[in-house]
Amino acid sequence: MADRAQRAERRTDALSRERIVEAAIEILDAEGESALTFRTLAARLQTGSGAIYWHVANKDDLLATTTRDVLARAMTEGARGAEPREAVRAIALGVFDVIDAHPWVGTQLSREPWQPAVMQILEHVGAQLEALGVPEREQFNCASALVNYILGLSGQYAAGARLLPRESDRSAFLATMAERWEQLAPAEYPFVRRVAAQLREHDDREQFLAGIDLILAGIAASR
Amino acid sequence: MADRAQRAERRTDALSRERIVEAAIEILDAEGESALTFRTLAARLQTGSGAIYWHVANKDDLLATTTRDVLARAMTEGARGAEPREAVRAIALGVFDVIDAHPWVGTQLSREPWQPAVMQILEHVGAQLEALGVPEREQFNCASALVNYILGLSGQYAAGARLLPRESDRSAFLATMAERWEQLAPAEYPFVRRVAAQLREHDDREQFLAGIDLILAGIAASR
DNA sequence: ACCTGAACACCGTTCAAGT
DNA sequence: ACCTGAACACCGTTCAAGT
Numbered sequence: 001m002a003d004r005a006q007r008a009e010r011r012t013d014a015l016s017r018e019r020i021v022e023a024a025i026e027i028l029d030a031e032g033e034s035a036l037t038f039r040t041l042a043a044r045l046q047t048g049s050g051a052i053y054w055h056v057a058n059k060d061d062l063l064a065t066t067t068r069d070v071l072a073r074a075m076t077e078g079a080r081g082a083e084p085r086e087a088v089r090a091i092a093l094g095v096f097d098v099i100d101a102h103p104w105v106g107t108q109l110s111r112e113p114w115q116p117a118v119m120q121i122l123e124h125v126g127a128q129l130e131a132l133g134v135p136e137r138e139q140f141n142c143a144s145a146l147v148n149y150i151l152g153l154s155g156q157y158a159a160g161a162r163l164l165p166r167e168s169d170r171s172a173f174l175a176t177m178a179e180r181w182e183q184l185a186p187a188e189y190p191f192v193r194r195v196a197a198q199l200r201e202h203d204d205r206e207q208f209l210a211g212i213d214l215i216l217a218g219i220a221a222s223r
Numbered sequence: 224m225a226d227r228a229q230r231a232e233r234r235t236d237a238l239s240r241e242r243i244v245e246a247a248i249e250i251l252d253a254e255g256e257s258a259l260t261f262r263t264l265a266a267r268l269q270t271g272s273g274a275i276y277w278h279v280a281n282k283d284d285l286l287a288t289t290t291r292d293v294l295a296r297a298m299t300e301g302a303r304g305a306e307p308r309e310a311v312r313a314i315a316l317g318v319f320d321v322i323d324a325h326p327w328v329g330t331q332l333s334r335e336p337w338q339p340a341v342m343q344i345l346e347h348v349g350a351q352l353e354a355l356g357v358p359e360r361e362q363f364n365c366a367s368a369l370v371n372y373i374l375g376l377s378g379q380y381a382a383g384a385r386l387l388p389r390e391s392d393r394s395a396f397l398a399t400m401a402e403r404w405e406q407l408a409p410a411e412y413p414f415v416r417r418v419a420a421q422l423r424e425h426d427d428r429e430q431f432l433a434g435i436d437l438i439l440a441g442i443a444a445s446r
Numbered sequence: 447a448c449c450t451g452a453a454c455a456c457c458g459t460t461c462a463a464g465t
Numbered sequence: 466a467c468c469t470g471a472a473c474a475c476c477g478t479t480c481a482a483g484t
Contacts, residue, residue, distance in 0.1 A: 015468080038458065048469040050460075055467095059458065110333045110378030113386070114400060118379075119407070119415060126414035140418040140425065145434035149368065152375025155333030156341075163336070177337060184342070191349035192342060195363040202363065211368035218441030238449080261477065271450040273479075278448095282477065450483070457476060464469070 015047055017055045017065075024066050025102075033104045033162065060112065067108040068116040074098045075120050084131035085216055091124045092150055092212045096205060099154050106158025109151050122147050132216075133223055142219050149215060153208055175200055238270055240278045240288075247289050248325075256327045256385065283335065290331040291339040297321045298343050307354035308439055314347045315373055315435045319428060322377050329381025332374050345370050355439075356446055365442050372438060376431055398423055 023044050027036045038059070042049040056062045074094040082090060099106040109117060126143040134142050164173050181189075181196035246267050250259045261282070265272040279285045297317040305313060322329040332340060349366040357365050387396050404412075404419035 037456090039456095042470095048471095049458085050470070051468045053459070110375070111382055113379050113383040114403075119404075119412065123412050123415050126418065129414075136417075137421070139414075140421045141430055141433040142437065143414070143418070144430055145372065145437045148375035148379065148434060149372040149438075150375065151378060152333070152371035152373065155374060155378055156336045156371065159334055160336040180337075181342075189342065189346050191352075191362075191366070192346050194359075195349065195366070198360070198363045207364055207367055210364040211371060214365065214368045214441035214445065215372075215437055216441070217444045218437035218439070221440045221444040222437065260475090262475095265451095271452095272477085273451070274449045276478075448484085450481105452480095452482105454479075455477095458474095460473075461471095462469105463471105465467085 015045060015051055015055060020045065020052055020055055021062070021065050021069060024062055025070060028066065028104045029102055033107060063108050064112060064115050064117070067105050068120070070102055070105055071095070071098055071117045071120060075124055084128040087128045088125060088132075088146065088216060089209060089212055091121070091128075092146070093205070093209065095121060095150055095154065096157075096208050099157055100205075103158040103161035106154035107162070110155040118147065118151070121150060125150075129219075132219060134219060135223075138222075142215075145215055145218075146212070149211055153211070157204065170204070174202070238268060238274055238278060243268065243275055243278055244285070244288050244292060247285055248293060251289065251327045252325055256330060286331050287335060287338050287340070290328050291343070293325055293328055294318070294321055294340045294343060298347055307351040310351045311348060311355075311369065311439060312432065312435055314344070314351075315369070316428070316432065318344060318373055318377065319380075319431050322380055323428075326381040326384035329377035330385070333378040341370065341374070344373060352442075355442060357442060358446075361445075365438075368438055368441075369435070372434055376434070380427065393427070397425070 020041070024036060024041060027040060027044065038049040038052055042052060045052075052062075056065070074097065075091070105117075109115075122143055125146045126139060129139045129142055160170075160173060164170070178196045178200035181192050181199060184192055186193060243264070246264060247259055250263060250267065261272040261275055265275060268275075275285075279288070297320065298314070328340075332338075345366055348369045349362060352362045352365055383393075383396060387393070401419045401423040404415050404422060407415055409416060
Protein backbone atom coordinates (compact mmCIF):
# COMPACT_ATOMS: atom_id res chain seq x y z
CA MET A 1 0.00 0.00 0.00
CA ALA A 2 2.67 2.41 1.04
CA ASP A 3 4.44 1.20 -2.02
CA ARG A 4 1.58 2.03 -4.31
CA ALA A 5 0.95 5.43 -2.81
CA GLN A 6 4.58 6.21 -3.22
CA ARG A 7 4.61 5.09 -6.80
CA ALA A 8 1.55 7.15 -7.61
CA GLU A 9 3.14 10.16 -6.01
CA ARG A 10 6.35 9.56 -7.84
CA ARG A 11 4.46 9.41 -11.10
CA THR A 12 2.77 12.76 -10.46
CA ASP A 13 6.09 14.31 -9.69
CA ALA A 14 8.06 12.63 -12.43
CA LEU A 15 9.36 14.79 -15.20
CA SER A 16 8.09 14.02 -18.68
CA ARG A 17 8.14 15.59 -22.10
CA GLU A 18 4.46 16.47 -21.69
CA ARG A 19 4.91 18.18 -18.34
CA ILE A 20 7.85 20.16 -19.65
CA VAL A 21 5.97 21.32 -22.74
CA GLU A 22 2.95 22.22 -20.64
CA ALA A 23 5.03 24.30 -18.23
CA ALA A 24 6.80 25.99 -21.13
CA ILE A 25 3.46 27.01 -22.66
CA GLU A 26 2.34 28.43 -19.32
CA ILE A 27 5.47 30.55 -19.02
CA LEU A 28 5.22 31.74 -22.63
CA ASP A 29 1.58 32.72 -22.21
CA ALA A 30 1.99 34.41 -18.85
CA GLU A 31 5.29 36.18 -19.26
CA GLY A 32 6.22 36.17 -22.92
CA GLU A 33 8.95 34.73 -25.08
CA SER A 34 11.85 36.32 -23.26
CA ALA A 35 10.81 34.77 -19.94
CA LEU A 36 11.28 31.20 -21.11
CA THR A 37 14.74 29.95 -20.12
CA PHE A 38 15.88 26.55 -18.97
CA ARG A 39 16.48 28.07 -15.57
CA THR A 40 12.96 29.46 -15.09
CA LEU A 41 11.54 26.28 -16.54
CA ALA A 42 13.61 24.11 -14.18
CA ALA A 43 12.60 26.27 -11.23
CA ARG A 44 8.91 25.92 -12.04
CA LEU A 45 9.29 22.17 -12.44
CA GLN A 46 11.38 22.02 -9.28
CA THR A 47 14.27 20.26 -10.94
CA GLY A 48 17.71 21.00 -12.30
CA SER A 49 18.08 22.64 -15.68
CA GLY A 50 20.05 19.67 -16.97
CA ALA A 51 17.19 17.29 -16.26
CA ILE A 52 15.14 18.91 -19.01
CA TYR A 53 17.67 17.76 -21.57
CA TRP A 54 16.81 14.17 -20.78
CA HIS A 55 13.36 14.76 -22.30
CA VAL A 56 13.86 17.40 -24.98
CA ALA A 57 16.78 17.73 -27.36
CA ASN A 58 17.28 21.47 -26.96
CA LYS A 59 15.42 24.77 -26.93
CA ASP A 60 14.48 24.63 -30.61
CA ASP A 61 12.95 21.22 -30.08
CA LEU A 62 11.02 22.53 -27.08
CA LEU A 63 9.71 25.57 -28.94
CA ALA A 64 8.73 23.59 -32.02
CA THR A 65 6.76 21.21 -29.83
CA THR A 66 4.95 23.93 -27.87
CA THR A 67 4.04 25.61 -31.15
CA ARG A 68 2.73 22.44 -32.73
CA ASP A 69 0.73 21.55 -29.64
CA VAL A 70 -0.98 24.91 -29.30
CA LEU A 71 -1.71 25.09 -33.00
CA ALA A 72 -3.01 21.53 -33.22
CA ARG A 73 -5.91 22.38 -30.92
CA ALA A 74 -7.08 25.14 -33.28
CA MET A 75 -6.52 23.00 -36.35
CA THR A 76 -8.80 20.15 -35.27
CA GLU A 77 -11.63 22.44 -34.21
CA GLY A 78 -12.58 24.52 -37.26
CA ALA A 79 -12.88 23.53 -40.86
CA ARG A 80 -14.96 20.41 -40.59
CA GLY A 81 -17.70 19.76 -43.11
CA ALA A 82 -18.08 23.31 -44.37
CA GLU A 83 -17.97 24.48 -47.95
CA PRO A 84 -14.29 24.65 -49.07
CA ARG A 85 -14.00 28.42 -49.27
CA GLU A 86 -15.46 28.68 -45.78
CA ALA A 87 -13.17 25.92 -44.59
CA VAL A 88 -10.08 27.81 -45.75
CA ARG A 89 -11.34 30.94 -44.02
CA ALA A 90 -11.99 28.95 -40.85
CA ILE A 91 -8.50 27.46 -40.86
CA ALA A 92 -6.93 30.87 -41.41
CA LEU A 93 -9.01 32.46 -38.67
CA GLY A 94 -8.14 29.59 -36.39
CA VAL A 95 -4.46 30.34 -36.84
CA PHE A 96 -5.10 34.05 -36.40
CA ASP A 97 -6.95 33.52 -33.15
CA VAL A 98 -4.24 31.24 -31.79
CA ILE A 99 -1.63 33.89 -32.47
CA ASP A 100 -3.84 36.58 -31.01
CA ALA A 101 -4.06 34.52 -27.82
CA HIS A 102 -0.44 33.28 -27.92
CA PRO A 103 1.67 35.81 -29.84
CA TRP A 104 4.83 33.76 -29.32
CA VAL A 105 3.38 31.17 -31.72
CA GLY A 106 3.62 33.75 -34.49
CA THR A 107 7.30 34.29 -33.83
CA GLN A 108 7.97 30.60 -33.72
CA LEU A 109 6.21 29.79 -36.98
CA SER A 110 8.66 31.81 -39.02
CA ARG A 111 11.78 30.58 -37.29
CA GLU A 112 12.02 27.07 -38.69
CA PRO A 113 10.99 26.08 -42.22
CA TRP A 114 8.47 23.33 -42.73
CA GLN A 115 8.23 22.58 -39.06
CA PRO A 116 5.37 20.32 -37.92
CA ALA A 117 3.11 23.24 -37.08
CA VAL A 118 3.51 24.68 -40.58
CA MET A 119 2.91 21.27 -42.13
CA GLN A 120 -0.40 21.09 -40.32
CA ILE A 121 -1.52 24.40 -41.78
CA LEU A 122 -0.30 23.40 -45.23
CA GLU A 123 -2.15 20.09 -45.08
CA HIS A 124 -5.44 21.56 -43.93
CA VAL A 125 -5.35 24.37 -46.47
CA GLY A 126 -4.21 22.10 -49.28
CA ALA A 127 -6.94 19.56 -48.58
CA GLN A 128 -9.56 22.14 -49.57
CA LEU A 129 -8.09 22.95 -52.98
CA GLU A 130 -9.28 19.80 -54.71
CA ALA A 131 -12.85 20.69 -53.72
CA LEU A 132 -12.26 24.23 -54.98
CA GLY A 133 -11.56 22.78 -58.40
CA VAL A 134 -7.88 23.72 -58.54
CA PRO A 135 -5.97 21.50 -60.98
CA GLU A 136 -3.46 19.19 -59.33
CA ARG A 137 -0.38 20.91 -60.74
CA GLU A 138 -1.48 24.29 -59.36
CA GLN A 139 -2.48 23.08 -55.93
CA PHE A 140 1.00 23.38 -54.48
CA ASN A 141 1.39 26.97 -55.62
CA CYS A 142 -2.03 27.92 -54.28
CA ALA A 143 -1.45 26.27 -50.92
CA SER A 144 1.99 27.84 -50.70
CA ALA A 145 0.52 31.29 -51.35
CA LEU A 146 -2.08 30.89 -48.64
CA VAL A 147 0.37 29.49 -46.11
CA ASN A 148 3.01 32.13 -46.77
CA TYR A 149 0.44 34.88 -46.40
CA ILE A 150 -0.73 33.41 -43.10
CA LEU A 151 2.84 33.08 -41.84
CA GLY A 152 3.72 36.61 -42.92
CA LEU A 153 0.89 38.12 -40.98
CA SER A 154 1.62 35.88 -38.01
CA GLY A 155 5.15 37.16 -37.84
CA GLN A 156 4.20 40.83 -38.03
CA TYR A 157 1.39 40.44 -35.55
CA ALA A 158 3.59 38.62 -33.07
CA ALA A 159 6.35 41.18 -33.50
CA GLY A 160 3.83 43.90 -32.69
CA ALA A 161 2.67 42.09 -29.59
CA ARG A 162 6.27 41.62 -28.49
CA LEU A 163 6.92 45.32 -28.15
CA LEU A 164 3.49 46.12 -26.76
CA PRO A 165 3.61 47.02 -23.07
CA ARG A 166 1.68 44.36 -21.27
CA GLU A 167 -1.31 46.43 -20.19
CA SER A 168 -1.76 48.67 -23.22
CA ASP A 169 -4.19 47.57 -25.89
CA ARG A 170 -3.81 47.07 -29.58
CA SER A 171 -5.78 50.19 -30.57
CA ALA A 172 -3.40 52.42 -28.64
CA PHE A 173 -0.53 50.73 -30.44
CA LEU A 174 -2.17 51.31 -33.81
CA ALA A 175 -2.79 54.96 -32.96
CA THR A 176 0.89 55.45 -32.14
CA MET A 177 1.86 53.72 -35.38
CA ALA A 178 -0.58 55.81 -37.42
CA GLU A 179 0.92 58.96 -35.97
CA ARG A 180 4.38 57.82 -36.92
CA TRP A 181 3.21 57.07 -40.46
CA GLU A 182 1.74 60.54 -40.78
CA GLN A 183 5.05 62.07 -39.89
CA LEU A 184 7.00 60.31 -42.65
CA ALA A 185 8.45 62.41 -45.46
CA PRO A 186 5.65 63.27 -47.93
CA ALA A 187 7.94 62.90 -50.94
CA GLU A 188 9.11 59.42 -50.01
CA TYR A 189 5.99 57.95 -48.43
CA PRO A 190 2.88 59.33 -50.12
CA PHE A 191 1.00 56.03 -50.05
CA VAL A 192 1.78 55.19 -46.43
CA ARG A 193 0.71 58.68 -45.34
CA ARG A 194 -2.55 58.32 -47.24
CA VAL A 195 -3.51 55.05 -45.54
CA ALA A 196 -2.34 56.05 -42.05
CA ALA A 197 -5.89 57.01 -41.07
CA GLN A 198 -7.10 53.55 -42.10
CA LEU A 199 -4.43 51.94 -39.95
CA ARG A 200 -5.83 53.69 -36.91
CA GLU A 201 -9.37 52.45 -37.43
CA HIS A 202 -8.67 49.07 -38.99
CA ASP A 203 -9.44 45.70 -37.47
CA ASP A 204 -6.51 43.29 -37.73
CA ARG A 205 -8.72 40.26 -37.97
CA GLU A 206 -10.86 41.73 -40.74
CA GLN A 207 -7.84 42.84 -42.70
CA PHE A 208 -6.33 39.39 -42.33
CA LEU A 209 -9.50 37.82 -43.68
CA ALA A 210 -9.64 40.32 -46.53
CA GLY A 211 -6.23 39.07 -47.64
CA ILE A 212 -7.39 35.47 -47.54
CA ASP A 213 -10.41 36.42 -49.63
CA LEU A 214 -8.18 38.19 -52.12
CA ILE A 215 -6.09 35.05 -52.62
CA LEU A 216 -9.20 32.90 -52.84
CA ALA A 217 -10.59 35.27 -55.46
CA GLY A 218 -7.32 34.98 -57.35
CA ILE A 219 -7.53 31.20 -57.19
CA ALA A 220 -11.10 31.28 -58.49
CA ALA A 221 -10.22 33.75 -61.25
CA SER A 222 -7.21 31.83 -62.58
CA ARG A 223 -8.97 28.48 -62.58
CA MET B 224 50.70 69.57 -43.91
CA ALA B 225 51.52 66.94 -41.37
CA ASP B 226 48.44 68.14 -39.61
CA ARG B 227 46.23 67.59 -42.61
CA ALA B 228 47.61 64.17 -43.42
CA GLN B 229 47.00 63.15 -39.87
CA ARG B 230 43.47 64.42 -39.94
CA ALA B 231 42.74 62.59 -43.17
CA GLU B 232 44.15 59.40 -41.71
CA ARG B 233 42.18 59.85 -38.54
CA ARG B 234 39.04 60.27 -40.62
CA THR B 235 39.66 56.99 -42.44
CA ASP B 236 40.16 55.18 -39.19
CA ALA B 237 37.40 56.87 -37.26
CA LEU B 238 34.45 54.78 -36.26
CA SER B 239 31.12 55.86 -37.71
CA ARG B 240 27.61 54.51 -37.97
CA GLU B 241 28.23 53.83 -41.66
CA ARG B 242 31.43 51.87 -41.11
CA ILE B 243 29.80 49.81 -38.38
CA VAL B 244 26.78 48.98 -40.54
CA GLU B 245 29.02 48.12 -43.46
CA ALA B 246 31.16 45.77 -41.36
CA ALA B 247 28.04 44.16 -39.90
CA ILE B 248 26.69 43.45 -43.40
CA GLU B 249 29.99 41.89 -44.38
CA ILE B 250 29.95 39.57 -41.39
CA LEU B 251 26.31 38.63 -41.94
CA ASP B 252 26.91 37.85 -45.61
CA ALA B 253 30.12 35.92 -45.08
CA GLU B 254 29.37 33.99 -41.93
CA GLY B 255 25.66 34.18 -41.25
CA GLU B 256 23.41 35.59 -38.58
CA SER B 257 24.92 33.72 -35.67
CA ALA B 258 28.40 35.11 -36.39
CA LEU B 259 27.43 38.72 -35.78
CA THR B 260 28.25 39.68 -32.19
CA PHE B 261 29.52 42.92 -30.74
CA ARG B 262 32.77 41.15 -30.04
CA THR B 263 33.40 39.94 -33.60
CA LEU B 264 32.26 43.31 -34.90
CA ALA B 265 34.60 45.17 -32.55
CA ALA B 266 37.49 42.88 -33.49
CA ARG B 267 36.95 43.50 -37.20
CA LEU B 268 36.76 47.25 -36.60
CA GLN B 269 39.76 47.07 -34.30
CA THR B 270 38.02 48.75 -31.43
CA GLY B 271 36.36 47.91 -28.13
CA SER B 272 32.86 46.48 -28.10
CA GLY B 273 31.62 49.40 -26.04
CA ALA B 274 32.70 51.90 -28.70
CA ILE B 275 30.01 50.58 -31.03
CA TYR B 276 27.36 51.75 -28.59
CA TRP B 277 28.42 55.32 -29.16
CA HIS B 278 27.12 55.04 -32.73
CA VAL B 279 24.24 52.55 -32.58
CA ALA B 280 21.65 52.22 -29.85
CA ASN B 281 21.79 48.42 -29.55
CA LYS B 282 21.75 45.25 -31.62
CA ASP B 283 18.16 45.68 -32.78
CA ASP B 284 19.00 49.13 -34.04
CA LEU B 285 22.03 47.75 -35.86
CA LEU B 286 20.09 44.91 -37.48
CA ALA B 287 17.20 47.15 -38.51
CA THR B 288 19.66 49.51 -40.19
CA THR B 289 21.57 46.77 -42.03
CA THR B 290 18.27 45.36 -43.27
CA ARG B 291 16.99 48.71 -44.47
CA ASP B 292 20.26 49.52 -46.21
CA VAL B 293 20.51 46.25 -48.10
CA LEU B 294 16.86 46.35 -49.09
CA ALA B 295 16.95 49.99 -50.15
CA ARG B 296 19.39 49.17 -52.96
CA ALA B 297 16.96 46.65 -54.45
CA MET B 298 13.98 48.95 -53.96
CA THR B 299 15.39 51.84 -55.96
CA GLU B 300 16.52 49.68 -58.87
CA GLY B 301 13.45 47.88 -60.18
CA ALA B 302 9.92 49.10 -60.61
CA ARG B 303 10.51 52.33 -62.47
CA GLY B 304 8.24 53.32 -65.29
CA ALA B 305 6.78 49.89 -65.98
CA GLU B 306 3.14 48.94 -66.19
CA PRO B 307 1.74 48.64 -62.61
CA ARG B 308 1.30 44.86 -62.59
CA GLU B 309 4.85 44.46 -63.83
CA ALA B 310 6.04 47.00 -61.30
CA VAL B 311 4.57 44.99 -58.42
CA ARG B 312 6.19 41.84 -59.74
CA ALA B 313 9.51 43.66 -60.08
CA ILE B 314 9.34 44.92 -56.50
CA ALA B 315 8.48 41.48 -55.19
CA LEU B 316 11.26 39.83 -57.19
CA GLY B 317 13.64 42.51 -56.00
CA VAL B 318 12.88 41.55 -52.40
CA PHE B 319 13.16 37.86 -53.25
CA ASP B 320 16.55 38.29 -54.85
CA VAL B 321 17.86 40.32 -51.93
CA ILE B 322 16.84 37.55 -49.53
CA ASP B 323 18.28 34.92 -51.80
CA ALA B 324 21.59 36.77 -51.70
CA HIS B 325 21.33 37.79 -48.02
CA PRO B 326 19.12 35.29 -46.20
CA TRP B 327 19.53 37.10 -42.87
CA VAL B 328 17.41 39.91 -44.32
CA GLY B 329 14.47 37.53 -44.42
CA THR B 330 14.84 36.70 -40.75
CA GLN B 331 15.15 40.33 -39.84
CA LEU B 332 12.06 41.47 -41.75
CA SER B 333 9.74 39.44 -39.57
CA ARG B 334 11.34 40.36 -36.28
CA GLU B 335 10.13 43.94 -35.90
CA PRO B 336 6.74 45.20 -37.08
CA TRP B 337 6.57 48.12 -39.47
CA GLN B 338 10.28 48.66 -39.42
CA PRO B 339 11.77 51.02 -42.05
CA ALA B 340 12.58 48.17 -44.42
CA VAL B 341 8.97 46.95 -44.35
CA MET B 342 7.67 50.48 -44.82
CA GLN B 343 9.72 50.74 -47.98
CA ILE B 344 8.14 47.62 -49.40
CA LEU B 345 4.67 48.76 -48.36
CA GLU B 346 5.18 52.16 -49.97
CA HIS B 347 6.45 50.82 -53.27
CA VAL B 348 3.73 48.19 -53.53
CA GLY B 349 1.01 50.57 -52.42
CA ALA B 350 2.04 53.20 -54.91
CA GLN B 351 1.07 50.85 -57.77
CA LEU B 352 -2.47 50.18 -56.57
CA GLU B 353 -3.92 53.51 -57.68
CA ALA B 354 -2.75 52.78 -61.21
CA LEU B 355 -4.25 49.29 -60.93
CA GLY B 356 -7.63 50.90 -60.37
CA VAL B 357 -8.06 49.76 -56.77
CA PRO B 358 -10.49 52.03 -54.90
CA GLU B 359 -8.88 54.07 -52.15
CA ARG B 360 -10.59 52.28 -49.25
CA GLU B 361 -9.35 48.88 -50.47
CA GLN B 362 -5.79 49.92 -51.20
CA PHE B 363 -4.61 49.32 -47.65
CA ASN B 364 -6.00 45.79 -47.57
CA CYS B 365 -4.47 44.94 -50.93
CA ALA B 366 -1.07 46.35 -50.05
CA SER B 367 -1.19 44.54 -46.72
CA ALA B 368 -1.95 41.23 -48.44
CA LEU B 369 0.96 41.61 -50.83
CA VAL B 370 3.39 42.71 -48.14
CA ASN B 371 2.40 39.96 -45.71
CA TYR B 372 2.78 37.36 -48.42
CA ILE B 373 6.23 38.68 -49.28
CA LEU B 374 7.25 38.70 -45.62
CA GLY B 375 5.91 35.21 -45.04
CA LEU B 376 7.92 33.74 -47.83
CA SER B 377 10.97 35.74 -46.77
CA GLY B 378 10.82 34.23 -43.33
CA GLN B 379 10.48 30.66 -44.53
CA TYR B 380 13.16 31.05 -47.14
CA ALA B 381 15.59 32.57 -44.66
CA ALA B 382 14.82 29.87 -42.11
CA GLY B 383 15.63 27.26 -44.74
CA ALA B 384 18.90 28.93 -45.60
CA ARG B 385 19.79 29.11 -41.92
CA LEU B 386 19.84 25.36 -41.48
CA LEU B 387 21.39 24.68 -44.85
CA PRO B 388 24.99 23.48 -44.58
CA ARG B 389 27.11 26.15 -46.19
CA GLU B 390 28.28 24.13 -49.22
CA SER B 391 25.12 22.19 -50.04
CA ASP B 392 22.73 23.66 -52.52
CA ARG B 393 19.07 24.41 -52.37
CA SER B 394 18.01 21.50 -54.58
CA ALA B 395 19.64 18.99 -52.25
CA PHE B 396 17.77 20.61 -49.40
CA LEU B 397 14.48 20.35 -51.28
CA ALA B 398 15.15 16.70 -52.08
CA THR B 399 15.68 15.93 -48.40
CA MET B 400 12.51 17.78 -47.53
CA ALA B 401 10.51 16.00 -50.21
CA GLU B 402 11.66 12.67 -48.84
CA ARG B 403 10.55 13.65 -45.38
CA TRP B 404 7.15 14.71 -46.74
CA GLU B 405 6.72 11.38 -48.45
CA GLN B 406 7.29 9.59 -45.18
CA LEU B 407 4.52 11.40 -43.32
CA ALA B 408 1.49 9.40 -42.19
CA PRO B 409 -0.84 8.87 -45.19
CA ALA B 410 -3.96 9.29 -43.07
CA GLU B 411 -2.91 12.63 -41.63
CA TYR B 412 -1.03 14.19 -44.53
CA PRO B 413 -2.59 13.10 -47.83
CA PHE B 414 -2.19 16.49 -49.47
CA VAL B 415 1.40 17.04 -48.43
CA ARG B 416 2.36 13.59 -49.65
CA ARG B 417 0.72 14.25 -52.98
CA VAL B 418 2.67 17.47 -53.61
CA ALA B 419 6.00 16.16 -52.30
CA ALA B 420 7.16 15.37 -55.83
CA GLN B 421 6.42 18.95 -56.89
CA LEU B 422 8.49 20.24 -53.97
CA ARG B 423 11.50 18.38 -55.30
CA GLU B 424 11.29 19.90 -58.76
CA HIS B 425 9.90 23.30 -57.94
CA ASP B 426 11.68 26.60 -58.39
CA ASP B 427 11.36 28.84 -55.34
CA ARG B 428 11.48 32.02 -57.36
CA GLU B 429 8.76 30.86 -59.76
CA GLN B 430 6.53 29.70 -56.95
CA PHE B 431 7.01 33.01 -55.20
CA LEU B 432 5.98 34.86 -58.34
CA ALA B 433 2.99 32.57 -58.81
CA GLY B 434 1.73 33.67 -55.41
CA ILE B 435 2.14 37.34 -56.33
CA ASP B 436 0.20 36.69 -59.53
CA LEU B 437 -2.53 34.96 -57.59
CA ILE B 438 -2.98 37.98 -55.33
CA LEU B 439 -2.86 40.33 -58.32
CA ALA B 440 -5.52 38.22 -60.02
CA GLY B 441 -7.61 38.44 -56.87
CA ILE B 442 -7.22 42.20 -56.83
CA ALA B 443 -8.25 42.41 -60.48
CA ALA B 444 -11.21 40.08 -59.93
CA SER B 445 -12.64 41.90 -56.93
CA ARG B 446 -12.29 45.32 -58.46
C1' DA C 447 33.54 63.87 -27.93
C1' DC C 448 34.88 59.50 -28.53
C1' DC C 449 37.07 55.15 -27.29
C1' DT C 450 38.75 51.14 -24.19
C1' DG C 451 38.00 46.86 -22.16
C1' DA C 452 36.93 44.83 -17.83
C1' DA C 453 32.81 43.72 -15.41
C1' DC C 454 27.88 42.49 -14.93
C1' DA C 455 24.05 39.82 -15.47
C1' DC C 456 22.57 36.91 -18.05
C1' DC C 457 22.09 32.77 -21.69
C1' DG C 458 21.96 27.39 -23.68
C1' DT C 459 24.29 23.35 -23.02
C1' DT C 460 27.34 19.76 -20.97
C1' DC C 461 28.75 16.48 -17.75
C1' DA C 462 30.68 14.32 -13.58
C1' DA C 463 28.47 12.86 -9.82
C1' DG C 464 24.70 11.16 -7.54
C1' DT C 465 20.12 8.13 -6.73
C1' DA D 466 17.21 5.25 -16.09
C1' DC D 467 16.78 9.58 -14.55
C1' DC D 468 18.09 13.70 -12.01
C1' DT D 469 21.29 17.38 -9.87
C1' DG D 470 23.63 21.59 -10.21
C1' DA D 471 28.12 23.41 -10.89
C1' DA D 472 30.89 24.62 -14.76
C1' DC D 473 31.76 26.12 -19.54
C1' DA D 474 31.65 29.03 -23.22
C1' DC D 475 29.37 32.18 -24.66
C1' DC D 476 26.01 36.56 -25.12
C1' DG D 477 24.36 42.04 -25.04
C1' DT D 478 25.11 45.88 -22.44
C1' DT D 479 27.15 49.14 -19.03
C1' DC D 480 30.46 52.15 -17.23
C1' DA D 481 34.61 53.91 -14.90
C1' DA D 482 38.59 55.27 -16.79
C1' DG D 483 41.22 57.04 -20.31
C1' DT D 484 42.53 60.30 -24.59
